[in-house]
Amino acid sequence: MKADIITIGDEILIGQITDTNxxxxxxxxxxxxxxxxxxxxxxDNKEQIKxxxxxxxxxxxxxxxxxxxGPTEDDITKETLADYFGMxxxxxxxxxxxxxxxxxxxxxxxxxxxxxxxxxPEHCKILxxxxxxxxxMWFEKEQTIIISLPAVPFEMKEILKNCVLPELxxxxxxxxxxxxxxxxxxxxxxxxxxxxxxxxxxxxLYNKIKLAYLPSPERIRLRLSIICDSEEKALSIIEDEVNxxxxxxxxxxxxxGDTFMQNVIGELLVNREKTLSVAESCTSGNIARxxxxxxxxxxxxxGGIVAYSNEIKNKMLNVSESTLQSYGAVSEEVVKExxxxxxxxxxxxxAVAVSGIAGPGGGTIDKPVGTTWIAIADTYGVSAFKFxxxxxxxxxxxxxxxxxxxxxxxxxxxxx
Amino acid sequence: MKADIITIGDEILIGQITDTNxxxxxxxxxxxxxxxxxxxxxxDNKEQIKxxxxxxxxxxxxxxxxxxxGPTEDDITKETLADYFGMxxxxxxxxxxxxxxxxxxxxxxxxxxxxxxxxxPEHCKILxxxxxxxxxMWFEKEQTIIISLPAVPFEMKEILKNCVLPELxxxxxxxxxxxxxxxxxxxxxxxxxxxxxxxxxxxxLYNKIKLAYLPSPERIRLRLSIICDSEEKALSIIEDEVNxxxxxxxxxxxxxGDTFMQNVIGELLVNREKTLSVAESCTSGNIARxxxxxxxxxxxxxGGIVAYSNEIKNKMLNVSESTLQSYGAVSEEVVKExxxxxxxxxxxxxAVAVSGIAGPGGGTIDKPVGTTWIAIADTYGVSAFKFxxxxxxxxxxxxxxxxxxxxxxxxxxxxx
Numbered sequence: 001m002k003a004d005i006i007t008i009g010d011e012i013l014i015g016q017i018t019d020t021n022x023x024x025x026x027x028x029x030x031x032x033x034x035x036x037x038x039x040x041x042x043x044d045n046k047e048q049i050k051x052x053x054x055x056x057x058x059x060x061x062x063x064x065x066x067x068x069x070g071p072t073e074d075d076i077t078k079e080t081l082a083d084y085f086g087m088x089x090x091x092x093x094x095x096x097x098x099x100x101x102x103x104x105x106x107x108x109x110x111x112x113x114x115x116x117x118x119x120x121p122e123h124c125k126i127l128x129x130x131x132x133x134x135x136x137m138w139f140e141k142e143q144t145i146i147i148s149l150p151a152v153p154f155e156m157k158e159i160l161k162n163c164v165l166p167e168l169x170x171x172x173x174x175x176x177x178x179x180x181x182x183x184x185x186x187x188x189x190x191x192x193x194x195x196x197x198x199x200x201x202x203x204x205l206y207n208k209i210k211l212a213y214l215p216s217p218e219r220i221r222l223r224l225s226i227i228c229d230s231e232e233k234a235l236s237i238i239e240d241e242v243n244x245x246x247x248x249x250x251x252x253x254x255x256x257g258d259t260f261m262q263n264v265i266g267e268l269l270v271n272r273e274k275t276l277s278v279a280e281s282c283t284s285g286n287i288a289r290x291x292x293x294x295x296x297x298x299x300x301x302x303g304g305i306v307a308y309s310n311e312i313k314n315k316m317l318n319v320s321e322s323t324l325q326s327y328g329a330v331s332e333e334v335v336k337e338x339x340x341x342x343x344x345x346x347x348x349x350x351a352v353a354v355s356g357i358a359g360p361g362g363g364t365i366d367k368p369v370g371t372t373w374i375a376i377a378d379t380y381g382v383s384a385f386k387f388x389x390x391x392x393x394x395x396x397x398x399x400x401x402x403x404x405x406x407x408x409x410x411x412x413x414x415x416x
Numbered sequence: 417m418k419a420d421i422i423t424i425g426d427e428i429l430i431g432q433i434t435d436t437n438x439x440x441x442x443x444x445x446x447x448x449x450x451x452x453x454x455x456x457x458x459x460d461n462k463e464q465i466k467x468x469x470x471x472x473x474x475x476x477x478x479x480x481x482x483x484x485x486g487p488t489e490d491d492i493t494k495e496t497l498a499d500y501f502g503m504x505x506x507x508x509x510x511x512x513x514x515x516x517x518x519x520x521x522x523x524x525x526x527x528x529x530x531x532x533x534x535x536x537p538e539h540c541k542i543l544x545x546x547x548x549x550x551x552x553m554w555f556e557k558e559q560t561i562i563i564s565l566p567a568v569p570f571e572m573k574e575i576l577k578n579c580v581l582p583e584l585x586x587x588x589x590x591x592x593x594x595x596x597x598x599x600x601x602x603x604x605x606x607x608x609x610x611x612x613x614x615x616x617x618x619x620x621l622y623n624k625i626k627l628a629y630l631p632s633p634e635r636i637r638l639r640l641s642i643i644c645d646s647e648e649k650a651l652s653i654i655e656d657e658v659n660x661x662x663x664x665x666x667x668x669x670x671x672x673g674d675t676f677m678q679n680v681i682g683e684l685l686v687n688r689e690k691t692l693s694v695a696e697s698c699t700s701g702n703i704a705r706x707x708x709x710x711x712x713x714x715x716x717x718x719g720g721i722v723a724y725s726n727e728i729k730n731k732m733l734n735v736s737e738s739t740l741q742s743y744g745a746v747s748e749e750v751v752k753e754x755x756x757x758x759x760x761x762x763x764x765x766x767a768v769a770v771s772g773i774a775g776p777g778g779g780t781i782d783k784p785v786g787t788t789w790i791a792i793a794d795t796y797g798v799s800a801f802k803f804x805x806x807x808x809x810x811x812x813x814x815x816x817x818x819x820x821x822x823x824x825x826x827x828x829x830x831x832x
Binding site for chain 1: 428429430431432433434435436438439440441442443444445446451452453454455456457458459464468471597599606607608609611612618626627628629630631637639641694696699700701702703704705707708709711712713714717718719720721722723724725727728732761762774775776777786803804806807808809810811813
């Protein structure tokens with residue numbers, strides 16, 4: 001089956017924002033056994049939207065539209081779709097109640113614009129939105145399903161996951177081909193090195209399996225997918241391949257599916273009833289933020305010190321002034337004292353410390369921008385590791401944070 | 417004048433990568449007085465590419481194509497374009513010399529695949545590529561210019577900047593229309609409320625100005641753009657409207673262009689030579705992370721305490737046990753003691769403290785998930801404010817962090 005994505009928004013056409021929704025949708029829809037035929041971005045313009053629909057609908061089975069559903073005048077997708085499908089806009093009381101709840105939860109009052117969000121094309125199926133005021137809408141025309149979703153990513157994602165994908169699954173349950181997939185989460189190799197390491201395995205991979213590398217600073221997702229008639233058989237084929245991967249990659253596989261390093265660490269600490277705190281200089285709270293992105297992290301995470309200045313490293317973490325002066329803040333000696341100081345101060349089983357030069361300023365010949373020391377302290381002592389994460393400030397922080405979490409993960413695993 | 421962008425690549429359609437080239441091209445082309453009509457992504461498929469060109473060329477003045485120019489078999493853009501325009505592929509010696517230089521510079525040898533990169537459609541204009549093996553190509557058909565560029569961002573950008581934009585400028589030098597933009601950054605209103613507040617102004621807006629609302633949890637960008645023959649005149653028209661906006665929105669305008677709250681705070685603190693620290697519970701390092709995303713933030717930011725547990729609030733920030741017991745961690749009393757304790761501990765001019773229930777657990781009837789207290793302490797004392805940011809953990813943290821920064825901004829402004 002074929003699917004099209006249409007993104008509506010002047011802000012994309014003038015280059016003000018990158019359309020990241022389409023990638024997310026493409027990946028999800030792809031896993032529901034649709035091949036994406038085309039992605040089209042058009043402006044908030046009635047005629048353009050209609051022309052685009054005219055071009056797309058006869059050539060595809062499913063159209064996912066995002067954008068143009070806000071309450072303001074420049075957003076015209078809903079009116080355009082109503083017009084295109086020859087429907088009137090009518091007030092929908094379910095949607096009105098959703099909008100009211102949402103608006104109230106934010107402490108705001110209903111106004112005319114919000115009320116207008118509850119007017120929907122009369123014969124479309126409503127996909128309710130708990131996270132915003134614009135409902136999703138499901139239309140059908142000439143055997144093609146056309147779905148309109150808001151462009152705000154978390155609203156769009158929730159509606160797609162909760163209302164669209166399950167419904168598509170039901171509709172397509174009699175069609176023979178199913179896509180079965182498993183994602184292996186790998187950390188610690190650049191993509192090209194991983195590809196080289198896996199080239200032999202890849203060349204012998206069961207020929208119906210499609211392999212995709214999905215790299216980001218936090219993890220490389222290796223997605224194995226297979227289209228087949230028997231789900232059971234497909235799962236067993238994929239499991240065989242994953243077992244081979246385990247032998248090649250060992251501890252570099254940190255999980256499966258869609259989890260992150262911080263979730264894996266959470267499980268390890270909960271299972272072992274251990275606690276954690278962090279002392280952050282260049283990552284400045286980012287590791288703490290990642291750790292607490294896991295619901296329930298208060299069970300094992302006590303908090304930490306953001307020690308951005310040397311004064312705070314000394315005063316709070318007990319890093320000695322002479323160490324700071326002799327070796328500089330970005331050094332093995334300082335980061336070890338930070339980790340030990342943090343562990344003592346917060347009385348946790350594990351402490352992580354990071355000190356680095358995030359850039360753009362602050363680099364020297366000996367310690368160029370990107371130089372980063374990470375230390376892990378536990379009851380057995382403290383170890384430190386040196387890295388260079390390059391010269392882009394934001395990426396640097398992301399790389400350093402994930403590496404610190406991975407070192408912690410390996411430390412926990414090595415002691416149990 | 418109108419322009420279209422076509423991106424060619426299977427990897428985008430399966431959701432493997434985000435197409436960031438289109439945003440960059442859109443912005444650049446837009447500033448050359450082209451309005452982008454549509455962005456289309458198609459696969460590495462001859463028929464699809466031809467269909468797309470058939471649909472696009474009659475409706476636009478300029479087409480920028482990226483992708484599908486690599487040396488491997490899946491890349492078919494060049495052959496498809498030659499075929500589409502009825503041209504043969506011929507060896508071009510200028511390109512061959514470029515390819516040879518490039519390959520040599522990397523320490524590799526020429527092979528058959530590289531040699532093939534120097535074959536180009538016979539009557540197209542070549543746009544030479546110093547950074548890779550695929551040249552850009554310039555075609556014309558029915559008054560429309562069609563330009564094909566490699567998808568590697570660095571190669572594409574260099575060719576566009578050096579060969580395409582200057583050429584377009586020469587071609588269009590007699591055409592008078594220019595696009596001028598200004599973006600006003602607003603915080604503190606939901607989009608619908610802002611739209612209501614501005615409806616009167618909007619209805620009287622100079623009729624050639626296009627207005628767009630671009631909302632995110634961190635800010636609403638109000639983009640005013642105008643196409644006109646004189647840049648000077650356009651700027652003055654936009655400036656008039658911005659002045660009217662200033663009267664309506666006052667301090668809710670926190671900046672212009674593409675800045676963020678943390679950058680504005682950085683400037684305020686640097687100008688006043690003041691220092692800052694933060695005490696974070698539910699935001700757990702996120703405010704510290706935002707503040708230090710600004711290069712040079714070490715000039716005013718000393719760091720902070722991530723006080724995720726009550727024990728740490730008490731031990732580090734000196735929040736009294738009786739306050740914690742009487743009022744609970746998420747309360748006016750506790751957040752004020754956190755801010756004052758933080759300010760004393762780190763000896764900073766300003767301290768921000770946040771305590772809230774990020775969810776999904778931990779809510780009660782009196783204090784539902786999302787309840788958040790924020791306090792700002794300075795030399796004049798401490799103030800606290802209560803909010804509810806809803807029940808989604810991650811968003812909650814983003815909303816709370818930006819609100820805390822905004823309260824700090826207003827506090828700094830109110831004292832100077």
